[in-house]
Amino acid sequence: NLGIWDWYLKTNAVEWSEGVYNLLGLKPNEGKATVESWLGFVLPEDLAAAQAKIQKAIAEGREEFYDEFRIRRAGDGEIRWIATQGQIIRSGERAAEAEEKEEEAVRLLGVNYDITERKNSELQIKNLNQELNIRIRELQAIFDIAPIGIAFAQDASCDVITANPALAAMVGVAPGENVSTNNRPLPYKHFQNGRELAPHELPMQCAVAEKRAVLDEEIDILRADGKLITIYGYAAPILDENGEVASCVAAQIDITERKKNEIERERKLDAEQSLRLQAEEANRLKDEFLATVSHELRTPLNSIIGWIKLLRDGHLPAEARRHALEAIERGTRAQSQLIEDLLDVSRIISGKLQLEVQPVNLISVVNSALETVRPAAKAKEIELQTDLNPQIGLISGDFDRLQQIVWNLLSNAIKFTPNGGRAEVILQPSGAEAEIIVRDNGKGISPEFLPFVFDRFRQADGSITRKFSGLGLGLSIVRHLVELHGGTVGVESAGEGRGASFSVKLPSIPTLDFGSDDEKARINANGPQPSAADAYPQMNGARILVVDDEADTREILKMVFERCRARVETAASAAEGFEKVKDWRPQIIVSDIGMPDEDGYSFIKKVRSWEKENGAQNPIPSVALTAYARSED
16 A cells, blocks of 8 residues: 655656555556546546646745545445555756745655545544534533532643532532632532531542542531531542543532431430430431432433443444434433422422412313323323312312422322323312312222321332332422412322222312391491492501512502502512501501512511610511421521
8 A cells, every 4th residue: 555656757657666556457568657647546636736836846946845646446336535645856957037046846755545444534533523522512511510519620730620510609619610628718618517628628639539439428617708508419520541640529518407407307306315216217217318419410321421332432333323412312301300309309398389369260270281191191001090080169279289299199190000001180169178089999099108198208119129219209389389378188098909099189269248148238228338449448548568579468468458458568578668667657567478689587677676765665567478398497
């Protein structure tokens, strides 16, 4: 694959070695070696550029030249890439007409060699780089939107560490800010067991220094705003092809609320030895849950990573690539659902799960949930039956969260019912409440596990050989959502293999009737019919201040109080409400508890302090509104 040639420019004579004939697909000495015959083998689209390069090299007085172009071989017609490299030999005489006094080129001597394999490799590398860039952008998107804190070191020394938005929000810095403590102090500090950690003691630095994964690390962080949080996570070094550390990655979650609960549990354990068994059981469940989370997240993640590596190699046939993309999509959807459940539990634990309350038709809620689960039921040939009482009135609640309740119960029924089974949804009145019943003829629940069905992280089968996947969060979320709506949830089962029946009871919106028929008749007899406002309790011009960040809530409260003959002012925030307290001097305050920037507790404290400073004899009577269902609220 190497040929030597010699070109005499003055006579245009050419000499070729046997290697040139081989490159051109010719037999030795087949055809005469001429410039024209050589040019005939060069592809037309490369010919002009190849000629121009040689002429340019000669004109610029260069001594060497190099070029790459394609030829079409004789016989098989195969297109090959050829590199030509050689020297430009010049005469000792000066070209009389050349202004720059350059020596005249009289001869070109060089070699040709086949670089087809190299060019094909370059093309493959280019395609792989394009594919890699796509994967990098996808990973960057995951990095940006992941709900857990992720830190990535850009060097083996962890001098530059980038935090994703979730981690930045967790520790109180701007997204993308360098959170390495190696070369500068950060606006927050790391503590462990009450001692501030040095930079080399942090998980990422330890992982890099010791070339090992640092697992189950719990660190207290004191933020710049004074907030103390506890994070739990792990760090692992990233090694290059030689086994040397190239960078490091870490993941953290905020477990502040969980740590508070653990501290409180430990305090109670010290006071009451009888709680020891309960604490040990809770700890076992925690470990079981973490193992389940690890399994449920890693199972699709391992598949995703494996398929991505195969896609990067670029050797998969079209059918395998389609299968790979489908597997990646299934895995990401599974992880998305698991993360949504974890986020709901996190909001519940931290008390940040709020409801968008409005009058809701439960029939619409049930029908929406049924449409969502119908494909899963069809796949298992499960018959869905409904008995929805159209006389059920409205309830006050959050449509999406109510649909989540019914969807969770139906999903459980389908999940634990064998193929060809039956699931039933019943909507019926139950006294002053509306009752939703979801019943199936599936796996059933053992009497031993029945009391723990709604406990967080509890599963009837938590072993590694369990048949049903999941984190054991769905029914605990149902219980919390039902309680937030002021309702109750219960379960009945005759035992394993005999199905289960879940019942949700929610308070209906009462139909108000102001005044009896006798009273209305008396009013009609003694004078003109009163307006609707006359049927409400009369407040005789009392000044009422309503403070709530929800516009709909302010509007309905204002309308109701005005029908009671009260004078009403509204405020959309605690700050605005405090100004109206000082300017308007209300006689009654009705305030929401959960508001952005400043909550109702802080607002009332400021009002009481202001009253004391101004010598008020009696504090303004105040009423608190909240959608939270915690005992402290």
